[in-house]
Amino acid sequence: MELDGLHHITMITADAPRNVEFCADVLGLRLVKKTVNFDAPDAYHLYFGDERGTPGSILTWFEFRDAAPGRPGAGMIHLIELAVASEHTLEFWEQRLRTRGCDSVREERRLRFDDFDGLAFALVVADHTDRPLRAHHPDIPVEHAIAGIHGARAYAPAEVLGEPHALLTELLAFTDLGESEYRLDGAERQFRWRYDPAPALPGVQGAGSVHHIAWACRDADQPDWQQRLRDAGLHVTPVLDREYFTSIYFREARHVLFEIATAGPGFAVDEDPERLGEELKLPPQHEHLRPLLQERLTPIVSPRERERAGEA
Numbered sequence: 001m002e003l004d005g006l007h008h009i010t011m012i013t014a015d016a017p018r019n020v021e022f023c024a025d026v027l028g029l030r031l032v033k034k035t036v037n038f039d040a041p042d043a044y045h046l047y048f049g050d051e052r053g054t055p056g057s058i059l060t061w062f063e064f065r066d067a068a069p070g071r072p073g074a075g076m077i078h079l080i081e082l083a084v085a086s087e088h089t090l091e092f093w094e095q096r097l098r099t100r101g102c103d104s105v106r107e108e109r110r111l112r113f114d115d116f117d118g119l120a121f122a123l124v125v126a127d128h129t130d131r132p133l134r135a136h137h138p139d140i141p142v143e144h145a146i147a148g149i150h151g152a153r154a155y156a157p158a159e160v161l162g163e164p165h166a167l168l169t170e171l172l173a174f175t176d177l178g179e180s181e182y183r184l185d186g187a188e189r190q191f192r193w194r195y196d197p198a199p200a201l202p203g204v205q206g207a208g209s210v211h212h213i214a215w216a217c218r219d220a221d222q223p224d225w226q227q228r229l230r231d232a233g234l235h236v237t238p239v240l241d242r243e244y245f246t247s248i249y250f251r252e253a254r255h256v257l258f259e260i261a262t263a264g265p266g267f268a269v270d271e272d273p274e275r276l277g278e279e280l281k282l283p284p285q286h287e288h289l290r291p292l293l294q295e296r297l298t299p300i301v302s303p304r305e306r307e308r309a310g311e312a
Contacts, residue, residue, distance in 0.1 A: 001224055002173055005186030006149055007216035007245070007261040008047070008058035009080060012070060013117050014207035016044045016063035017300055022115050023048045023059065024303050026100045027082075028137035028145055031277035031302040032267050037062050038242060041286045042296055050133040050148070053244075053267035053276065055216040056189045057133035057148045062211065065298070069118055073203025074155050075255030077210035080119070081110075081192065083126040083150035085143055092144040093123050117208030124150045128190045137303070151192030152213060156180075156254040158197040167252050168193070171232055172215070188216070195254060214247065214259035222246060225260050243283045244269060278305050 013019040023046075024031045032053035037043040043064055049057035059080070072078035084090065090111045097104045097113055104113040109125040123146070132147035161180045168174040174182040180195040205211070217225055222239060226248050229236045237249045245261045252258050270281050280297070282290055 001221050001228075003184060003186050003260070004216040004218065004263060005056050005184060005189030006191045007055040007214040007259070007263075008049075008060050009077070009149065009152060009213050010060045010062065010211045011117075011119055012067060012205065012207055012209050012211055013061045013063050014065060014067040015116070016046060016061075016065075017298055018116055019046060019061050019063065020300050020302055023061075025137075026097070026102065028135055028140040029057075029059065030135035031304070032058070033244065033271075033281060034277050034279065034300060034302075035243070035281045035283070036286060036293065036297075038240075038283055038286070041282075041289055041293065044297060044300070046300075047267065047277070050135050052273065054133050055261075055263055056130075056191075057135075059149070064207070067207040070206030070209025071201065071204040072155055072199075072209060073201060074157050074198035075251075075257075076203040077152050077154045077213060077256065078120060078196070079122060079153040080149065080210070081122045081124045081151040081153070083130075083132075083147040084123045085126065085132070085147060087125060089144045090123060090125065092141075096140075115208070119208040119210070126150055130189045138307075148189070149191070151194070152210075153194045153196055154254070154256050155198035155203070156195040160254060161195055161197065165253060167232070167234075171228060184215070186216070187218075212249070212257035212259050214261045216263055217260050219246075219262040219264050222248065222260065222262055241283075243281075277302055 023029045029048040032049050033047040035045050037045045043062055045062055047060045093111055094104055102113055104111050111123040114120050134145040168182050169176050174184050182193045184191040226236050234250045240247045244267050247259050247261045249259050
């Protein structure tokens with residue numbers, strides 16, 4: 001039994017329309033699902049990824065409108081790394097981000113920038129041969145498109161950074177690369193994971209902060225993962241139905257919120273694959289709230305919808 005790789009990473013935004021503009025237009029990802037937070041249905045939950053919403057490409061956001069800025073601290077992810085193909089691609093993105101009013105900093109084989117909420121990203125020249133997971137955007141040549149999620153970095157107290165991390169290496173089968181860096185060689189994809197010394201101030205959840213990270217498993221393996229984690233003495237949630245996958249959640253030893261999510265049934269279960277993300281999709285338990293939610297939620301139009309409207 002092994003993990004497939006990364007499933008998704010979930011963040012918080014204060015402004016869903018700007019989030020769509022940044023992710024689906026500036027970054028060129030596809031809006032693959034427009035739904036709500038199942039636990040707080042008056043808030044959007046937006047999913048972005050490649051053309052099919054493949055695990056390993058998915059970034060998601062809860063919108064808590066006008067939320068105060070968050071601050072990453074111990075037990076929180078502070079940087080998300082997106083894979084690109086080459087150093088030449090970094091030059092393309094440096095120029096594209098500049099023309100869209102987004103400052104960036106060039107480093108060796110990477111380009112750092114923040115989104116409008118202050119969430120830190122880096123475009124990283126991929127050091128593996130995983131199949132690219134790309135979305136199509138008319139202004140982004142395919143060779144420069146984001147090719148999936150490469151890795152993430154979290155903060156942990158400095159005193160534990162050098163200690164063994166049995167959950168990662170023994171239970172989840174990450175490889176310890178030394179200096180608090182790990183690699184997941186999943187059945188489908190690789191993922192880089194690193195801890196950095198936490199700042200003195202405690203973390204605060206808010207706009208621009210990361211809520212959790214999810215690892216992908218085979219659908220049939222999820223109950224076994226749940227039992228394995230319980231046997232290791234961890235508190236694990238019941239299996240939760242998220243409509244497009246099922247999930248279990250737990251906190252790892254350095255307090256980052258982990259999820260293990262199934263690959264199926266996928267984002268096309270309630271929507272034509274060619275029209276993903278174009279309609280507000282609600283889980284059955286919240287369908288009765290549709291009139292109220294359509295009144296309260298700020299309308300969102302993805303670049304794909306605008307293109308279709310222009311063709312009509």
